[in-house]
Amino acid sequence: MSMAAYGLVLWAQTQGALAAVAALRESSVVVAAAIGMVFFGEPVGRTRIIASSAVAAGALLLSMPGS
Numbered sequence: 001m002s003m004a005a006y007g008l009v010l011w012a013q014t015q016g017a018l019a020a021v022a023a024l025r026e027s028s029v030v031v032a033a034a035i036g037m038v039f040f041g042e043p044v045g046r047t048r049i050i051a052s053s054a055v056a057a058g059a060l061l062l063s064m065p066g067s
Helices: 002-015 018-025 028-040 046-063
Strands: none
Touching: 002 018, 018 046, 028 046
16 A cells, blocks of 8 residues: 555656645645544544644645635
8 A cells, every 4th residue: 555655646746736746645644643533542632633733724725726
């Protein structure tokens, strides 16, 4: 799975803006935090919520037209 994910990132970087692809790649932090909370019972503190929210907000800003 890791090699497939890396291949998809390389392909995406050839198709779109490098900065946008690199920033959206970091959205995996939000997914990992959710998986940790739901499936592994990890505690979700204020720092993790703020960091995940910042990443999600950045991804939303990048998806807006004109960015």
